[in-house]
Amino acid sequence: MNNIEKVKTLIIDEPLKLDCGQTISNFPLAYETYGTLNEKKDNAILVFHALSGDQFVTGTNPITNKSGWWSYLVGPGKAIDTNKFFIICANVIGGCMGSYGPSSIDQKTNKTIGTNFPVITINDMVNAQYNLLNFFKIDKLFSVTGGSMGGMQALQFVANFPDKTKTAIPIACTASHSAQNIALNELGRQAIMADKNWNNGNYFNTESSPNNGLAVARMAAHITYLSKKSLEDKFGRKLQERDSLKFSFDADFQIESYLRHQGNAFVDRFDANSYLYITRAMDYFDLIKQYKGNLSNAFKNSKTKFFIISFTSDWLYPTLENKEVVIALNAAGANVGFIEINSDKGHDSFLLDVPDFLSSVRNFLEANY
Numbered sequence: 555m556n557n558i559e560k561v562k563t564l565i566i567d568e569p570l571k572l573d574c575g576q577t578i579s580n581f582p583l584a585y586e587t588y589g590t591l592n593e594k595k596d597n598a599i600l601v602f603h604a605l606s607g608d609q610f611v612t613g614t615n616p617i618t619n620k621s622g623w624w625s626y627l628v629g630p631g632k633a634i635d636t637n638k639f640f641i642i643c644a645n646v647i648g649g650c651m652g653s654y655g656p657s658s659i660d661q662k663t664n665k666t667i668g669t670n671f672p673v674i675t676i677n678d679m680v681n682a683q684y685n686l687l688n689f690f691k692i693d694k695l696f697s698v699t700g701g702s703m704g705g706m707q708a709l710q711f712v713a714n715f716p717d718k719t720k721t722a723i724p725i726a727c728t729a730s731h732s733a734q735n736i737a738l739n740e741l742g743r744q745a746i747m748a749d750k751n752w753n754n755g756n757y758f759n760t761e762s763s764p765n766n767g768l769a770v771a772r773m774a775a776h777i778t779y780l781s782k783k784s785l786e787d788k789f790g791r792k793l794q795e796r797d798s799l800k801f802s803f804d805a806d807f808q809i810e811s812y813l814r815h816q817g818n819a820f821v822d823r824f825d826a827n828s829y830l831y832i833t834r835a836m837d838y839f840d841l842i843k844q845y846k847g848n849l850s851n852a853f854k855n856s857k858t859k860f861f862i863i864s865f866t867s868d869w870l871y872p873t874l875e876n877k878e879v880v881i882a883l884n885a886a887g888a889n890v891g892f893i894e895i896n897s898d899k900g901h902d903s904f905l906l907d908v909p910d911f912l913s914s915v916r917n918f919l920e921a922n923y
Contacts, residue, residue, distance in 0.1 A: 561645075561651065561652035562585055562586060562652075563652055566682065566685050570678070570681060572672055573674075583683065583686070585609050585644040585645070586642075586643055587642050587643075588611065588613070589636035589637065589638070590640055591640040591692070592640070595691065595692050598642060598692050599634060599641050599642070599696055599699065600683070600695050600711070601624070601700055602646075602703070602707035603623070604700065605829075606775075608645050611641060611643045612627075613629070617651065626912065633912045633915040639696065644682075646682075647682045648831040648835060655827075656669065658671075668756050668757075669755030674835050675838050676838070679835065694719065695720065696923065698711050698723075699722065699724070699725065701726045704727075705871075706728065706836070709722075710841065712852075712856050713844070713853065713856075719858055720858065721918070721922050722859070724863075725904045726876070728878075729852075729882070730839060731836055731837050731838075738778055741771075742833060743829075743830050745768075745770040746767040751763055751765070755830075757826070768817075769821050772817045772820040773816060778901065779900055779901045780900040781900035785809065791807065793808065852886075853883055857889075859890075861892075862880050863895060863911065864893075865895050866894060895910050896910065897911070
């Protein structure tokens with residue numbers, strides 16, 4: 555991850571009390587913006603990224619030189635139109651793209667923090683990002699949005715700051731991580747920690763990193779982002795550049811080669827310790843428990859207008875879990891709309907060119923701006 559100096563960084567002076575009991579201060583929050591903040595400062599949209607995302611929403615990521623993760627949705631003339639809206643996105647604390655995380659340097663020891671970094675929560679991430687409103691002198695956002703972990707952050711933001719955004723668009727998310735998702739995340743964490751190069755998180759400044767473990771974690775997770783139909787349509791049982799089985803443990807099938815490529819590409823841009831911390835934050839997420847078993851209480855003081863979006867083939871955060879949020883919002887008397895988008899692309903639908911999804915977001919924003 556070279557060119558990290560290209561990252562915009564805000565130093566948060568205010569002490570932030572974390573859910574784990576520790577307090578952090580004078581820490582960096584890396585962010586990026588797109589579009590222009592208008593004179594009234596009422597056109598700002600705070601975008602929250604998902605597990606493997608970062609602050610580079612659209613355009614070209616200056617670190618990886620790849621397209622931003624939401625380039626289909628965000629940009630000039632697109633559904634989230636940067637000619638009209640001012641987009642802000644921060645790298646979450648715990649991340650590895652410039653924000654305070656396990657790959658940051660401890661100013662006291664001048665060494666990488668590693669697993670001495672405190673365990674964080676979605677709540678901590680959101681409270682850190684709230685400082686961006688003060689920095690840009692924005693009294694009220696036009697919208698908050700994000701998919702997957704980004705959607706969790708959007709829900710947490712409205713719960714924490716009920717009068718600070720006009721609208722909210724949580725996408726393909728949940729109000730609490732299911733046992734299945736905790737299990738899948740634990741599989742990834744164990745893959746990383748079983749890599750001998752992990753070295754209890756102290757692999758910085760050594761010759762080796764736990765790339766094999768991180769690649770396996772990414773491969774396992776990537777399967778959950780797709781659907782059975784999308785895998786069948788794209789790969790089926792097609793062999794990789796040969797006409798017959800090789801009778802070995804090389805990548806005989808195209809799907810094997812694809813997953814290995816996904817894993818190897820991921821280690822070039824992501825930190826293994828960050829993966830541990832961020833997945834842990836997702837597992838700890840439970841708005842229902844935060845509000846003593848009543849999810850509707852999380853939104854009872856909010857005048858925010860919600861638009862919840864789910865996808866038919868998403869088995870990671872299925873429509874049922876999204877509807878539980880809708881039911882809680884209705885019980886709280888909130889203004890809420892809901893749509894289930896028909897897509898065979900699985901959980902990753904929110905990142906892909908799914909026309910009904912893109913038009914739904916555009917229509918909602920235009921109707922409320």
